[in-house]
Amino acid sequence: MGILTEFPEMGRADLRDFKKGIDETFRLFTREYGESIENFFYPLLKFLGWFERLIVATPWPLMILILSGLVWAGSRSWGLVFGTIFTLLVVGYLGMWEDTMFTLALISVATMLCIIIGIPLGILMSKSDRTQSVITPILDIMQTIPSFVYLIPILMLLGIGKVPGLIAVCIYAIPPVVRLTNLGIRLVDKDVLEAADAFGASPRQKLWTVQMPLALPNIFAGVNQTIMMALAMVVVAALIGVHGLGQEVLKAVNNQYLALGMMNGLAIVAIAIVFDRVSQKFGKRLQKHSEVIHG
């Protein structure tokens, strides 16, 4: 009867050895390759460091000018430009300027990285059903596994610092851009593709003249989601040593500073809203051709 009330577990000693085995193996791997992996990521570290310093060192009026210029270029909306300027002024006045700049740098670099890796991956995925069936479950894992779980191996490999933080953000944030690139390309009208074929488009010409332009609105929705998810990871990244608003939030949690937590949390929200609105407006502008005037 015992078997029904008590689960037939693996022996306690065996289980311990099993876990120990995995840990030891990974530790060995870390000792063996940790340094070369760190060297591999060194250019990224340098770039992120340089970018952070650049943004923080830029005088604040100039920075506001640059940011509102970017917002205008992306959205063509004065409302958004003024909203952005107002938000930045408030954030700066409340003493969060530097932290906000650090976070901005992290999000920008993480998004760039996700786009550089994610779009080609999505294109690859759209080319073959087999690739898709391999990559999809990996993306599922990346999105659902608790982020603390993959922080462990990242920490073991790279220790505390900016690069492991960046990697953790990217693991969580990259799936949407990959998925939506794949989806966007697959959703391109078969009739239009056939026309491209009939006129003698090579696979490469088809990709650049038909598939990518028509998938762009979807890809952009993916980029938008990627940015939002990167922002959601700011506090987790702070856990492993990334500067910015996230660290202040952590400090607030540890010391029960309500106001500090709220202020920094809302600053993250403000950045998120600006990013979201600008990228959505930009995405809409990409679809200008689908407006029906008469027909």
Next chain:
Amino acid sequence: MASQGIEVRNLYKIFGPRGKDYVEAVRGGMSKTELNEKHGHVLGLNDINISMPAGQIQVVMGLSGSGKSTLIRHINRLIEPTSGEVLYEDTDVCKMSDSELLEFRRNKTAMVFQKFALLPHRTVLKNTTYGLELQGVAEAEATERAKRWIDRVGLDGFEDHYPNQLSGGMQQRVGLARALTNDADILLMDEAFSALDPLIRTDMQAVLLDIQQELQKTVVFITHDLDEALRLGDRIAILRDGAVIQQGTGQEIVLNPADEYISDFVKEVNRGRVIKVDTIMKPEKVIADAVTIPSGSMLEEAAKKLTNASAMSANVVDSSNAVIGTITIHDTIEAMVTPATH
């Protein structure tokens, strides 16, 4: 260079993972239904043999599911044949390598689609230059060549519009301009006018005939509409269940339908617009002071001329105005009325 004809020989298409294995069985007489029910393969094309004349319009007509769209896609190999040949300039399109096929599609063929298939993110002008862009023609030259055809199909002033901003008829004009700008010898038109309103369709048919008179391309035109087939086709092939059941000129088909299926079709046709006076004229003596009707005129025109002149008979003359026969109003009207036997 004058356009060349296209020879389709012993072409079979069987859809399914093991199509090739069933070609022999189909050759041996296995029916479409048997192939589908017993072996789960679909017979798309069954032993197609058509000589498409150079510089003329070959119409392929059939109802939906007859395989006509499958057939036209074999000419530029958008669909791989299961067996058979498609010869153009003595080259078998079915045996071309990937790069040869790409060159063939770029330089020798252009296609117009039923659902237009325009690139929605490009303007009218950019759609029209698409083929030239793929060929690597410089933009300035491509624009110049495209402008000419945009004007010709009546879209002058719409160069910077997007396809979504145009009506169906105008979109298909863009499709036609895009195909013509390629200046390819072969023009493939897959139910090109089927999605258009009747009036616009007639309009587009006139545009096509007008352009064809000037260019003399080898046109393959797919349609399900017999009136359209008769109006446009120098030669017509009728397809059913993937096989050609009759081919010939429009007049040949109307006068001698091969079977009941076709005679059902041609019953509704306005014969006065299909049958030429040459068919019914009698080589009798010249009638003095009679109306003259040029050889090749349709019966309807002849009847109109006869009634306008209140004449009972007329002379048929060739291009040098020599009389080659005579017709009477009685024979004309008799030929225009559907014979009871059909």
